[in-house]
Every structure is written in C-alpha cells, then in structure tokens.
Amino acid sequence: MSELEMGIKNVSELLEKLKTHFSGKIVRKDLTKKIKEGANVPVYVLEYLLGMYCSSMDQEEIDAGVQNVKQILAENYVRxxxxxxxxxxxxxxxxxxxxxxxxxxxxxxxxxxxxxxxxxxxxxxxxxxxxxxxxxxxxxxxxxxxxxxxxxxxxxxxxxxxxxxxxxxxIQMPSLDIDEVKSARANFSDEEWIDLVLRSTGMEPSQFDKRVKWLHLARLIPLIENNYNFCELGPRGTGKSHIYKEISPNSILVSGGQTTVANLFYNMGSKTVGLVGLWDCVAFDEVAGIKFKDQDGVQIMKDYMASGSFSRGKEEKNAYASMVFVGNINQSVDVLLKTSHLFDPFPEAMSNDSAFLDRLHCYLPGWEIPKYRPEYFTDDYGFITDYFSEIMRELRKISYADAYDKYFKLGNNLNQRDVIAVKKTVSGLVKLIHPDGQFTKENVEEILRFALEMRRRVKEQLKKIGGMEFYDVNFSYIDHETFNEDYVSVPEQGGGKLIPEGMGKPGHIYTVSRGKSGMIGVYKLEMQMTAGNGKFERTGIGSDREAKEAVDTAYRYLKANGKNISGSISTTTKDYLMHVQDLNGIGMTKRLTLPTVVAICSIALHKPALSSAVILGDLSIGGTIIKVEELANTLQVCLDSGAKKVLIPITSAVDLGTVPSELIGCFNIIFYQSAEDAVFKALGVD
Incomplete structure (x- = not known):
C-alpha cells in the first residue's frame, strides 16, 4: 500500500471513530473558515450555529446547513x-x-x-x-x-x-458528559488525540513537527488548569493571542494593556468581583503596554498569581482565573540573550521585578512557532469549539499534579515555586492528552521533561536579572527504579559554550567582568606578535577611554617588569597587536589590565593558557592586585560560559563564603598573589 493510500485509510478510520464517539459534536473546520471571512464573529459563535445545522457527514445536508447558517447570520447577526x-x-x-x-x-x-x-x-x-x-x-x-x-x-x-x-x-453548548469524553479517549491513539485537539483549535497538525504540536498544546494549559501563570513572547504572526480571543467563550483578551485593579480584581464601590472572578483565563495582549492606573496594581497581581487570592478592603477573595501574558520580541533571541534577558519586552515595573516573574509557571518559546501561512489552518474535522471549551472547563475541576510521583522525583535544584510550576504544567498536559487519566511511564516522562524546560526558561532569565538568588537552574528528575538522574536544558542556551574545551592558541585569554551595560560577561583577548620596535596597538575597544587606559597600563607594566617574568619577553624588538572581543555584547569592560599582561606573556613565550581557563581580578597602575567584584555572580557566568578552571586573586578568598558550595565544586580554583604569579599559573609554568 502506498504512503498516500495509507494516509487516506488513516483519515477515514479517524473519521469513523469521530462519527461513532462524538456524533453531533464535531464540525468541518473549512466551513468555519468560509463563513468567518464574511462575518466578524468569534469562532465559537459560528461553530455553535454550525453544530446545530452542519454536524452531519452527508455533503448535501452540510451544504443545506451552511446555507442556513449564512442566512441566519445575514438576517440576525448585527453588523x-x-x-x-x-x-x-x-x-x-x-x-x-x-x-x-x-x-x-x-x-x-x-x-x-x-x-x-x-x-x-x-x-x-x-x-x-x-x-x-x-x-x-x-x-x-x-x-x-x-x-x-x-x-x-x-x-x-x-x-x-x-x-x-x-x-x-x-451561545454555549447545552450539556456535557465528561465521562463520555473520558471513555471515548481510549479509542484514539496519543497522536490521533493530539491531532484532534489541535484541529479543534483550527490548526492543521500535519504541517507541524512534534515539538511545534506540543508548543500549541501548551497554549491551552491556562484554559484547562486553574490559576496557571503563562507567558509567551515571540515574533508577530504566530497566533499568540488567537486561542484566547477566538477559541473559548471562557477566556477574555485584554487588549491595549491599560487596566485597573477594580476592573481586574475587585470594585470596592460596587462590591463586584472583576475579571479574574468571572473568566477562566485573563490574557493580556502586547505585554509591553500593560499599565495599571493604580499604584498597587502589580503588587496585587503578584499576590493573586502566587496564591489565587487577593485582598481588597476588609476581606480576602479567591478566584481561579489563569493569567496569560503574550507579546512580541522585536529582535532575534540570540541578540536578546546576549544583551539583555527574555523578559525585556515587559514594562519596566514587571521586567525588573524578579518576585513577579518568579510567579510565572511557564515561558513558551514563541520564536519556535513558525509564522502562520494559509496551509497551517485545517479543513478537517475537529470538536465544535464550544464543546471543546466545555470539556476544558470541566477538566479544571480535577488535577493530575501528582501524575509523575509514581515513577519520578524532582532533583534538588528545584525550589517550592519551581515544583508548583512543574506540577501545574504536568497536570495541564495530562488533562489535554490523557483526560481519562490513563498514561504510561514514557508518556508522563515526556510531559515532565517539557514542564521542566518551560519552568527552567523562567529561572534562567531570573538568574540574569536577580543574580545568585536564582543560581540553581540545573533542573533534573530522578527515576525511582534505576535512580538515574536526567538533566533538562533549554534549547536557546545552546550547547556551544563561549569558552571552548581543549588547549587554545598562545595569546588567547578569557576573562569575565562587568561591562558598560552593568551586566557581567565574557571577554576574549587575542594577541599577535611580529618583529618590530616595540609598538603596541589594540582593536575592538572602540572609543572606550577606560578600556584603552587599562590595556596601556598593562603594556607599561610589562615594560618595567617583563624581565621578572622571562628574559624572552621583549618590548623593544617586537610589535604587539591585541584584539578584544565582547562575547556577550554587553559593552566593553575596564577590567583588562591583568588579562592583557597574561595575553602578551602568552604570545611572547609561545605558551597557550590552561584549557577552559578564565582569569579573574585585575591590576592597578601601581601594581596592586584588585580583587573580584561580585564573586558569586561572576563565577556563575564562568560556569554558564563553559569555564572549568578559574584563576582568582588570593585577596578574593575571603569572598568564597558568599558562593554556594555546589558552584565552587564546579571549578578547579587556582589562587595567585601577584601579576607574575598569575602569568606563571595561567600558562602552567612551574
């Protein structure tokens, strides 16, 4: 049987299953598209009518039903x-x-x-x-x-x-028997069910790979899980707000961003609960524009996102609405990760508030979803969206947060907030893919890995914003049977480390320090040496006066003290050219004197530095060693960049008490006492 025939057979089998188990509750999505183009009504309104008149499989009945729906809309829908x-x-x-x-x-x-x-x-x-x-x-x-x-x-x-x-x-479905849905689920394979869910939202799953299908599924978690805090930032045209506006009558999209505490939470004048009490999901479109007219708006939102309750006046109110934040990233993710962090598009009141961001359970990488094209929208059968919304609403009443407990436990890098976030994501995905609660160890492991990645993305950015408070980002899970510990990474951090393994070339030196932007980053020094008369040139520094002064100080120091290191170092018969690279794009650093001394000695002696080594600390004009600022944060950047060995001035030894022991254990730490000592140890000279 050919691949095409197999495909047709699978489609017809799936259609038979839908007819058998969900008769009257499915609709052909191309009908929705045809009518939607002519009438500006939400999808769930259209499909409510299509479900009444077009849920047959007979083409003649469908055509008659479509005419009926068009007539009803033409006569009764108010433009x-x-x-x-x-x-x-x-x-x-x-x-x-x-x-x-x-x-x-x-x-x-x-x-x-x-x-x-x-x-x-x-x-x-x-x-x-x-x-x-x-x-x-x-x-x-x-x-x-x-x-x-x-x-x-x-x-x-x-x-x-x-x-x-x-x-x-x-406009909503009159009744729903959730047990009927649960028992019908057993007749579909996991892949068939995921495809059915995606078609119910209007998407065509055959156009997406498995990863993109799962990212689309994750957008539905706020509709199926109570008090779920979700964020998706990405390029325009990837359907970020579509789900919350069109698919469910139980969700509201707040456009423009401006809102009030009274509107969102509680109006003390009229004593009425706001949006969070009346909707299953409150989504904010364009996060950059979120603005509260009240001073305490973000504070009350933080309180609600953490506990599902908020205080107004004398009483505390509970609500179950999920909070969704969607918005655009206007530059490439690589650039954003180097120069800032992935929460940068949020307004300043939120993007600099690590306590607010820590309450997010999931950060969906919107840049992985392709821009929508016409073929991404399905012409096949899916649930009537209103019926599907009611299924999700009904499933909010149960939780599968403990789904993985039987097979796995979480690693020790996850704090209480991380565990809650992972459990909520696991619960939401289990309800979407296995609403009957029937799943295997492999099923739940796949869901758990996805949940850990979505939360780790939040934590990685918090580490950039909040520093050592959020250093424990190496999320893992342990198998109860084998005791194997598996670590879960986030793809955009990438495997390509800034500091490569193995021996480098003579004159190539890495250092980590604070740049002009205030962030800590990695700098690479590359030195070249030619026969000449002692000229010293530098590129890559631009017009930064402090950086120029720092490298010039290094050359002057070597002119005066080079012979103490080796008679082979000449500042009269050789010319030196140094290039400085700002590998994170955070602006030039002024802490370049000591690394420059080591780089010149390395090229002059034809000796490369130790493999995967970073030189920390600096040298003053008078020859005094300057200790490392913010040692813990600096070491965390060293670890993230791939360093294995770290040279630290002995004066910084007292600050090791501020560094978590797990972090210290990641390095071979080498102390030095003077510039000469730093050169010998960096180059491995006895």
Missing part, C-alpha cells in the same frame, strides 16, 4: 453599520431575533438590570433578573447571545424603553 436597519425591522415587525454581544449593569436608582447591545448600539434595555443570576458574565464584559426581541412604544409612558427582551440564549 455595526447596519444597526439602524435592524432596529427599523424590529419596529416594523414587532419582533426580531438578533445575534449580538450583550453586557448588563445594575441601575441601582431604579433597581433594575439594564442591558447594552454591542453592535446594535442600544442601551438601557431592561432584562429579567433570572438571566443575570444564571449567566453572571453578562455583568463583566458581556457574552454573545441569541436574543428574541420585541418592540412596544407606549404613548402613555414615553420614558419607558420600547425594546423588550423576550428570550436570551447565551
């Missing part, structure tokens, strides 16, 4: 520019059914609930109390509804609103 025409029809006919977004507020002067129609443009329409108690979200941002309306103008009471709501039906 803002045709609002007056609809109002006129309502007046002429006396009654009319509209599809519109309806929001409600209490008119406390008259003690009645009044509704406002978003597209129809009418407000202050009285609404029966039962609708408000049944559908609380009408009070917060509004929901899409099918509304049967009447028009009655009373001559005797001209102040009375002539619009009457006879019946209001929110």
């Amino acid at each position: 803002p520019d045709e609002a007056q025409k609809i109002i006129s029809k309502l007046r002429e006919r006396g009654s009319y059914t509209v599809i519109d977004k309806v929001s409600v507020k209490l008119n406390y002067k008259n003690d009645i609930y009044e509704s406002e129609f978003s597209n129809l443009g009418i407000k202050n329409v009285p609404l029966a109390e039962k609708y408000v108690s049944d559908f609380e979200r009408l009070l917060c941002g509004g929901i899409w509804c099918i509304v049967q309306m009447e028009y009655f103008y009373d001559e005797a009471d001209k102040n009375r609103c002539p619009f009457i709501i006879r019946k209001l039906t929110p």
Whole structure:
C-alpha cells in the first residue's frame, strides 16, 4: 500500500471513530473558515450555529446547513453599520431575533438590570433578573447571545424603553458528559488525540513537527488548569493571542494593556468581583503596554498569581482565573540573550521585578512557532469549539499534579515555586492528552521533561536579572527504579559554550567582568606578535577611554617588569597587536589590565593558557592586585560560559563564603598573589 493510500485509510478510520464517539459534536473546520471571512464573529459563535445545522457527514445536508447558517447570520447577526436597519425591522415587525454581544449593569436608582447591545448600539434595555443570576458574565464584559426581541412604544409612558427582551440564549453548548469524553479517549491513539485537539483549535497538525504540536498544546494549559501563570513572547504572526480571543467563550483578551485593579480584581464601590472572578483565563495582549492606573496594581497581581487570592478592603477573595501574558520580541533571541534577558519586552515595573516573574509557571518559546501561512489552518474535522471549551472547563475541576510521583522525583535544584510550576504544567498536559487519566511511564516522562524546560526558561532569565538568588537552574528528575538522574536544558542556551574545551592558541585569554551595560560577561583577548620596535596597538575597544587606559597600563607594566617574568619577553624588538572581543555584547569592560599582561606573556613565550581557563581580578597602575567584584555572580557566568578552571586573586578568598558550595565544586580554583604569579599559573609554568 502506498504512503498516500495509507494516509487516506488513516483519515477515514479517524473519521469513523469521530462519527461513532462524538456524533453531533464535531464540525468541518473549512466551513468555519468560509463563513468567518464574511462575518466578524468569534469562532465559537459560528461553530455553535454550525453544530446545530452542519454536524452531519452527508455533503448535501452540510451544504443545506451552511446555507442556513449564512442566512441566519445575514438576517440576525448585527453588523455595526447596519444597526439602524435592524432596529427599523424590529419596529416594523414587532419582533426580531438578533445575534449580538450583550453586557448588563445594575441601575441601582431604579433597581433594575439594564442591558447594552454591542453592535446594535442600544442601551438601557431592561432584562429579567433570572438571566443575570444564571449567566453572571453578562455583568463583566458581556457574552454573545441569541436574543428574541420585541418592540412596544407606549404613548402613555414615553420614558419607558420600547425594546423588550423576550428570550436570551447565551451561545454555549447545552450539556456535557465528561465521562463520555473520558471513555471515548481510549479509542484514539496519543497522536490521533493530539491531532484532534489541535484541529479543534483550527490548526492543521500535519504541517507541524512534534515539538511545534506540543508548543500549541501548551497554549491551552491556562484554559484547562486553574490559576496557571503563562507567558509567551515571540515574533508577530504566530497566533499568540488567537486561542484566547477566538477559541473559548471562557477566556477574555485584554487588549491595549491599560487596566485597573477594580476592573481586574475587585470594585470596592460596587462590591463586584472583576475579571479574574468571572473568566477562566485573563490574557493580556502586547505585554509591553500593560499599565495599571493604580499604584498597587502589580503588587496585587503578584499576590493573586502566587496564591489565587487577593485582598481588597476588609476581606480576602479567591478566584481561579489563569493569567496569560503574550507579546512580541522585536529582535532575534540570540541578540536578546546576549544583551539583555527574555523578559525585556515587559514594562519596566514587571521586567525588573524578579518576585513577579518568579510567579510565572511557564515561558513558551514563541520564536519556535513558525509564522502562520494559509496551509497551517485545517479543513478537517475537529470538536465544535464550544464543546471543546466545555470539556476544558470541566477538566479544571480535577488535577493530575501528582501524575509523575509514581515513577519520578524532582532533583534538588528545584525550589517550592519551581515544583508548583512543574506540577501545574504536568497536570495541564495530562488533562489535554490523557483526560481519562490513563498514561504510561514514557508518556508522563515526556510531559515532565517539557514542564521542566518551560519552568527552567523562567529561572534562567531570573538568574540574569536577580543574580545568585536564582543560581540553581540545573533542573533534573530522578527515576525511582534505576535512580538515574536526567538533566533538562533549554534549547536557546545552546550547547556551544563561549569558552571552548581543549588547549587554545598562545595569546588567547578569557576573562569575565562587568561591562558598560552593568551586566557581567565574557571577554576574549587575542594577541599577535611580529618583529618590530616595540609598538603596541589594540582593536575592538572602540572609543572606550577606560578600556584603552587599562590595556596601556598593562603594556607599561610589562615594560618595567617583563624581565621578572622571562628574559624572552621583549618590548623593544617586537610589535604587539591585541584584539578584544565582547562575547556577550554587553559593552566593553575596564577590567583588562591583568588579562592583557597574561595575553602578551602568552604570545611572547609561545605558551597557550590552561584549557577552559578564565582569569579573574585585575591590576592597578601601581601594581596592586584588585580583587573580584561580585564573586558569586561572576563565577556563575564562568560556569554558564563553559569555564572549568578559574584563576582568582588570593585577596578574593575571603569572598568564597558568599558562593554556594555546589558552584565552587564546579571549578578547579587556582589562587595567585601577584601579576607574575598569575602569568606563571595561567600558562602552567612551574
């Protein structure tokens, strides 16, 4: 059988399974696309109607259903520019059914609930109390509804609103049997189920590799897991906000970023809970623009993200909404990692607040998702999005946070926040892929590795921002049976270390110190020597006056003291050219005197430095050794850059007490007492 025939057979088998187990709850997604282009309604509104009229497999019935849906939308969906025409029809006919977004507020002067129609443009329409108690979200941002309306103008009471709501039906599935979903899951393979979930969100899984499929799945965790704090930053056009705006009626997308504590958490004036109490997921589009009008906004958000509760006035309130932050990264990830950190697009109040960022459970690498093209959207069958949203909503009630406990335990680098984050991600992915709770050790190991990576990405950036407080980033898990410990890395950190293993060339020296930007980074010195008359030139420093002064001081020092090191070092018959590379792109350092002395001696004596070695510390104009600033943070950068041996001035020995013992254990530490001693030890000269 050919590959094409196999593919067709698999598709038809999957379709049969869908017909058998989810009859009436699936829809062909190309129908959604066709109609969506002509009507600017959310996908879940469209698919609610398609589910009513088009969930058959018979092409004739589907065509008839599509015509029906188009007619309903043409006649009943209110386009803002045709609002007056609809109002006129309502007046002429006396009654009319509209599809519109309806929001409600209490008119406390008259003690009645009044509704406002978003597209129809009418407000202050009285609404029966039962609708408000049944559908609380009408009070917060509004929901899409099918509304049967009447028009009655009373001559005797001209102040009375002539619009009457006879019946209001929110657009959502009438019922859901979660046990039916769980028992049906057993009939699908893991791959079939993942593909079905992705098609339900409108994506075509055959266009993505496994990694990208999983990244798409992770976007759904905030909808299926309570109080999940999620962040995704990446290029434009990769569908970051699509899920939270179109796929679920239980999620709200806050565009523009500006919000208030009253709107988000609790309005003390009206004593009403804000968005976090009424939605399953609150997503902020364009994180760069997030701005609270209140001074304590970020503080209350931090409190809520940590505990799922917040205090306003005299009482504490609980809520279950997940918090999602999506936004754009405008430069390449490599550049961002070298010059700053991956939270840089956040507003300053958040990006410099390590306590806020530490509350994020998952950082999705949006740059790994390809920019969307037409073929990435599916034409195949998936769940009606409203049905799928209800499945996710129902699954929020259970947790699989302990799914891996039977097989694995987490390594000792994870603190309590890390463990909570990993458990929540594991729980969310298990619910998405194995809603029936049936999974193997291999299944849960794959999920656990993914969860550890998503949390480690947060921790790696916190280490850059907060320093040694977050040094323990080597996340691992241990197998209960074999006691093997596996470490999980993040791909963008890369395996290519700045300081390579093995012996380097004479004149090549590495040092680590603070650059102009205030960050600590790696600098490589490369020295060349030719016959000449003692000229010394340097490149790579630019116009940095302090750096120039530092390398010139080194050359002057060698002119005066070179013979103490070796008679082979000549500053009269040789010319030297030095190039300095700022490997992290953080701006030039002024701590270059001692590394330059070692580099000149290395080239002059034709001896390379020790393999994987870094020289820390510096030399003053008077020849005094200067100890290392922020030793712990500097050593952490050495480790991350691939250093195995570190030369440290003996004066810095007292500061080793500030360095975690696990970090000290990563290096062969070599102490030196003077510039000459540093040269001998760096070059391995006895």
